[in-house]
Every structure is written in C-alpha cells, then in structure tokens.
Amino acid sequence: MLTVAFPVVVAVVAFLAVTVGPLYVADRFRDTRRPTDAERATLAELREWAGLNVDRVAIVETNSSADATAGDDGAAATRTPSIDVGVRGPPGRRVLFVTEDVLTDLDEDVAAALLAAEAGRLETYYNEFRAVAVAVVVAILATVVTTIVPFEAGFSALAVVGFVSFWVGRRVQYAADARAAERVGAEALADAFQRVAELQGVTPETGTWRTWFEVQPPLGDRIAALREGR
Helix, strand or coil: CHHHHHHHHHHHHHHHHHHCHHHHHHHHHCCEECCCHHHHHHHHHHHHHHCCCCCEEEEECCCCEECCCCCCCCCCCCEECCCCEEEECCCCCCEEEEEHHHHHHCCHHHHHHHHHHHHHHHHCCHHHHHHHHHHHHHHHHHHHHCCCCCHHHHHHHHHHHHHHHHHHHHHHHHHHHHHHHHHHCHHHHHHHHHHHHHHCCCCCCCCCCHHHHCCCCCHHHHHHHHHHCC
C-alpha cells in the first residue's frame, strides 16, 4: 500500500513545487516592496489595458547593471535595465512581480504588452499545464524506482509523456500569445518582445534541435509567429 501511495505523494509534491514554489522563492529571496500610490495607479491602468487580474502586486527592487568602462570619447557608461514581468502562485494567490525598470524604462504600450502576455498565460493555464506535466513525469519515475512497473514500460511511458508535453506546451504558449495579441495587437506584442531583448542586449533565439526538448518555444519563434499571424 505504501509503495503504491509513494508515486501519488511524489506527484502532489512536484505539482505544488511548480505552482507554489516560484511564489515562495520570489517572496523570500527577491527584494520586493509594495508599489507606491503612483506606481499602483499606473499598474492598474496597464493591467486593465492588458486584461490581467491578480491578487497582489509586488515591485522588485533592482540595481540595473552598467558598463563600468566609458567609451574613448568619454561618454557615460551604458546602463542595462532589468526587465522582468511575471505572475507567480496558484489561482487565488496570484502575485504580479514587476521590476522597477519596467515602469521607468519602458513605454506604456510595451509594458502593457508584457502584462498582456502574462494574462494570456493565465487564461490558457500554461503554468498549471507545466505543473501537471512535471507531476506526471515524476510520478512515472517513482513507479519505476519502486518497481511498480517494469523499467522498459516506465521508460517508454516517460518518453511518450515527455514528447507530448513538449508539443502541447508549445501549442499552449502560442495560444497564450494569441490571447495577448487580441488585446494589444500581434505587431505590438512582437515589437514589445523585440524591444525588451534589445534593451537587455540579447538576440531572440530561434528553434534548433535542442529547443525541441523545451516546453516553451524560443522567443524568436514566438515573435515570428506573431508577425506571420500563426
């Protein structure tokens, strides 16, 4: 009986770790504060624009990095803003974490598009899907370890679940982007993703054989899908 119950317990723990864990980590290990009255008003307007409903908002305090070496002409060092927008926590306990630079360094339409992207993920239950996928994979591993199922059967099941999870996860993410595009426009959302990448000095990655083993499609592919109307 205990052997059979073990995979169930492991699956539940894994599910909670994926859904509740990120909220706990963000609350405990990031420097956060309550938004000021001005920030609260701005975020309320942007959230209404984006269609994002959460239970709480937290501002993440950041020290944006800067290049310590000035140019040959003595120009000031460049500053790299910290841009991060994310909703953490299960339904009923969802918290929006926004870095200070989102409100100071981004235009309102770009910030609203990032919030809309999070709203799309919530509406398509992207995070819950990931949690279920992880729980199922961990449960299968537990059945193999406890010899409830033979190794060959467990490995085959794991391969099938993994393949399906990768494929479905990508479809869910694209659906989430489509939901966000309905609110702010596909081109505006693609431009926002591109703008953030430029500010952070990165080039949006496109799909390679390695990225097929990731649940979330590369940002470059998401931008292309939005621009091409896919």
